[in-house]
Amino acid sequence: MKKRSYYLLAFVIILSTILSACGSSGDGKTSETGNGSSTPTEGNQTGGEAKTGDGTDISGKITFLTNRTDMIGKEYDEYLKRFNEKYPNIKVEFEASQTDYNQQAKVRMAGDELPDVMFIPTIPNSDLPKYFLPLDDLGLNDNMTFKDFKAFDGKVYGLSSGNSTSGIVYNKKAFADAGITEIPKTWDEFLAACEKLKQKGIVPLASNFKDKWPLNNWVYDLPRVIENNPDFPNAKLNTDTPFTMDNGYGKALSLIRELNEKGYLEKDINSTNWEQSKKDVASGKFAMYFLGNWVINQVIGAGTTADNVGFFPLPYDNSGTVRAALSPDFFYAVSKNSKSPEAAKAFVKWMLEDSGYADFAGFIPPLKDKESTLAQLKEFKATGVELQEGTPDNMDVANISNKAQLDLPALAQEFVLAKDPQSVLDKWNKAWAKAKKDLGK
Incomplete structure (x- = not known):
């Protein structure tokens, strides 16, 4: 399952493609579950402070708009069975988003037809109070990662x-x-491992270059950890030339360019196939991905065993010290106009604390006191990697990027294939500077 959580532009550009890559297998029909112990009634509209009783004191009917169409009629049914053991008087319906979730959510917002529970689309944080209720009363703030990402005026x-x-x-x-007995800890060791794989007839790294979105980590995650600056994506606001060979962008792009030049990516990077690549990594035809941990369970599901899949940080230089970006996925929210706000908040809290969704989706739990049960994430952390939590998005940067029609994965494609990669950086720097000037920034 994808997702990736970077600054707002990342969501605007790639969200639709990412969602389609989740292996959607649902039919889009509404699924609902109750235990039949009582008939739910509509909750009040008074603001919905979360109650702390045994669950029987909260009732209502709520709808959750979800991108995980593949879970409807499957995992979600199991979740609701357990949810109703605690909250027998809450009825939950799932509505599947079959199109671009971000755009569909915005259409619903414009028409004032929001579901009770949903994921927040790409809107300015200043607009959050117009559509959603504060969630501070759930008592989770001190235990949440990225709690400031979707906050405004002191409220989450x-x-x-x-x-x-x-x-x-x-x-x-x-x-x-291929005779690789140790995990590479430097870039040179990583290249040596790639060469061994290549000599054995194994494609070292599946890039899915043609699909573009799989290049996200090279342009959103890697530059900021190379710079050791969580706010590096926002630092573009302070310059007319954000893309240089000697900063995080140029260094990250040069790494994947080198892999391609050495023949360590697919033989024809312009004819790759995402769904097939998961099977190829599972079978060992391809050895590696550079992606988020969300893909681990998808590789396992594509035809291998969990103990055959590992996960380690990309050693992007030869220092021996490695950082990796930590980014949020979608953010749960409760509609301001929900007729059952208490029930909706109870569902959000249960999804975070009790559902097990993070492990199912291959995520790092968003609650600080929860540890992932995935062996691969334990292997990853055991390397001593420093996880770098990002910073909230700067809307000025997003607006300039939109004005410049900046598409970082497309920039990566051009950079890797160009005879003169500097000319690619020059092209996008020019577009950036013009848009920045036009917007008076």
């Missing part, structure tokens, strides 16, 4: 459904077959 309106980091997801048997 969104809570992360799960977090991701980026790294190398790899087939352990492919490594063993």
Whole structure:
């Protein structure tokens, strides 16, 4: 499952493609579950402070608009069975988003037809109070990661459904077959491992270059950890030339360019296929991905065992010290106009604390006191990697990027294939500077 959580522009550009890559298998029909113990009644509209009773004191009927169409009729049914054991008087219906979730949510917002529970689309934080209720009364703020990302005027309106980091997801048997006995800890060691895999007839790294969105980690995560600056994406506001060979962008792009030049990516990077690549990594035809931890369970589901899939941080230089970006996925929110706000808040809190969704989706739990049960994430953390939590998005940067029609994954494609990569940086710097000037920034 994808997701990735970077600054707002990342969501605007790539969200639709990411959602389609989640392996949507639902039919879009509404699913609802109750235990039949009572008939739910509509809750009040008084602001919905979360109650702390045994669950029987909260009732209502709520709808959750979800991007996970593949879970409807499956995992969500199991979740609701357990949810209704605690909240027998709350009826939950799932509405599946079959299109671009971000755009569909915005259409619903414009028409004042929001579901009770949903994920927050890309809107300015200043607009959050117009559409959503504060969630501070859930008592989770002190235990939440990224609690300030969807906050305004001292109130929290969104809570992360799960977090991701980026790294190398790899087939352990492919490594063993190529004679790789230790996880690479430097860039030179990583290149040496790639060469061994290539000599063994194994494609070292599946880039899915053609699909563009799989390049997100190279342009959103890697630059800021190379710079060791969580706010590096927002720092573009302070310059007319944000893309240079010697900063995080140029260094990150140069790494994937080198992998392609050495023949360590797919033979024809312009004809890659995302769904097939998961099967190829699972079978060992391809050895690695550089993606978020969300892909781990998808590789396992594509035809291998959990103990054959590993995860380690990409060693982007030869220092031996490695950082990796920590980013949020979608943020749960409760509609301001919900007729059952208490029930909606109870559902959000239960999803975060009790559902097990983070483990199912391959996420790092958003609650600080919860540890992932995934062996791959434990392996990742055991390397001593420093997880770097990002900063809230700067809307000025997003507006300039939109004005310049800046598409960072497309920039990466151009950079990797260009005879003169500097000319690619020059092109996008020019577009950035013009848009920045036009907007008076």
